[in-house]
Amino acid sequence: EPEVTQTPSHQVTQMGQEVILRCVPISNHLYFYWYRQILGQKVEFLVSFYNNEISEKSEIFDDQFSVERPDGSNFTLKIRSTKLEDSAMYFCASSVLAGGPQETQYFGPGTRLLVL
């Protein structure tokens, strides 16, 4: 069964460094998402991406964040200058379409980011 994959599974970085989290969505899906989950808190929506542009973003997704689909398979989340509060589990998800009542979002296993 097709799966969303994410790399790396864990990443440790120093405050102020740039990190890139990578995702390979399910191959026939057209909408891609990033979510984060700070330890002990709710899963929060960051951004959705369709047709090579951002479709929707939350208040969390500020100028420090960016997303890109550099080729036909990868989808990346870049954090330009990490802060301690960026420490979280980051989930990538994909769906065939978006916004419709029948669209299931399929999640990857996550990247645990620790900012020191």
Added chain:
Amino acid sequence: KQEVTQIPAALSVPEGENLVLNCSFTDSAIYNLQWFRQDPGKGLTSLLLIQSSQREQTSGRLNASLDKSSGRSTLYIAASQPGDSATYLCAVISGGGADGLTFGKGTHLIIQP
């Protein structure tokens, strides 16, 4: 702003019991509602999706119901097993063209052997 609440926050029951997890949301204008399972340190596994026009969905021992007008959903687990131990998350897609899911904090379920 949509808010999703799940009750109880934690539940521990003996194996074999039937149980109900509750989810409520503040804005009834939703496109769909999804139930997920999250194992410790792992990703989210989609269990069931209920469209806004539907009242319930079933998959094996799981049954999810939706009462959109009252802003409530329940997940019913029949004949619980130790392997059902996990955190169960409820999430909605709000209307008005939203893409992102709004999640509840989850119910941490332990099934005692």
